């Protein structure tokens with residue numbers, strides 16, 4: 001039998017672009033055709049200014065029609081969409097083209113939604129307007145206009161990504177940043193779960209949970225991708241506190257705005273007493289606490305499993321587990337006015353109920369306490385923290401309590417009477433649509449749910465849409 005030579009990179013590109021036929025070996029055994037092959041996309045792994053990582057192929061393992069579009073996500077760019085898929089069903093285009101921006105944006109929104117749907121056992125995650133049988137998708141606008149901004153709008157059922165030219169630099173397309181697209185999609189996912197959290201009538205901490213969820217979504221999306229996890233472990237030598245591309249979110253966007261450490265820095269040490277009551281500053285305290293918990297659980301599991309698993313595999317699994325715990329805790333938290341301590345209590349309660357090692361709860365409780373969010377389990381002297389034995393699954397400081405209290409119940413970030421200052425947040429948090437009276441929320445969701453929609457290529461997606469209408473009662 002003739003051996004098949006591996007393809008050189010240039011040939012591979014030609015094959016992927018559909019210009020060259022793939023040489024196939026003879027198959028002595030018939031191979032069953034897959035029912036649904038999915039589509040290939042080329043995505044920016046991090047945003048284009050981060051040196052170590054470039055573009056790569058990604059498989060979206062579900063039906064995507066021209067647009068790109070599927071039952072949950074549509075793409076809109078005047079003069080470009082619908083982008084036509086290749087004969088093999090793929091969306092592969094040269095960098096720096098409007099088609100590539102459409103493909104990248106769709107793929108990252110899809111990957112973010114899939115991340116959370118997998119954590120919920122595969123069930124569809126509704127957008128906020130998917131009530132009463134409504135199955136309208138969210139529409140992503142990769143080049144929505146010129147301004148340094150990006151946002152999720154419930155009223156427009158849209159994710160909008162803008163572009164701009166910083167002084168003395170070349171044009172920045174926010175849609176090319178995996179972090180920014182994931183962050184805004186995180187707002188949309190959370191709004192579907194908790195439509196009462198975006199309103200301005202909530203305490204500042206509720207707004208901060210929204211902003212933190214966006215940043216954490218970007219981190220967890222990166223940590224759900226095999227190649228990124230392996231690169232991350234190699235670059236940082238498996239030290240989650242090493243300065244790296246992951247904890248400096250939105251690199252290019254941040255650099256363009258003149259913030260050297262990136263727009264948002266998850267690996268921070270900020271405590272509640274060290275930030276103002278501005279919502280983005282508050283969000284960094286929560287994001288930082290979750291990032292520290294991730295680092296602690298990872299350190300613990302590396303000791304537990306280091307001899308039987310690759311460090312990258314351990315990180316992938318730890319991140320998935322923590323992301324699921326956070327998602328379930330947020331689902332369990334109050335429908336309005338939720339605080340950091342509410343989410344901490346829910347995380348501890350779920351962790352105990354699902355039988356995690358007590359050490360997990362020690363990490364969770366301690367990290368929220370160090371940030372001055374909740375009352376500590378024991379006085380947090382340097383020795384109490386420094387003497388923690390990361391390898392001990394039964395590590396408990398004080399008692400294994402699941403109900404934790406706010407360290408300062410009178411903190412201004414907990415008061416719904418204090419107006420939310422969202423001046424440091426992304427575009428979503430600045431939209432006037434979220435400052436309407438909270439009692440109008442239900443009526444607004446009903447109205448959005450009743451709006452109809454014309455679906456192109458309807459027959460291809462009809463089955464999936466009918467199922468969604470049944471699921472979104």
Ligand SMILES: [Zn+2]
Pocket residue numbers: 183187210211214425426427428429
């Ligand atoms: Zn945001």
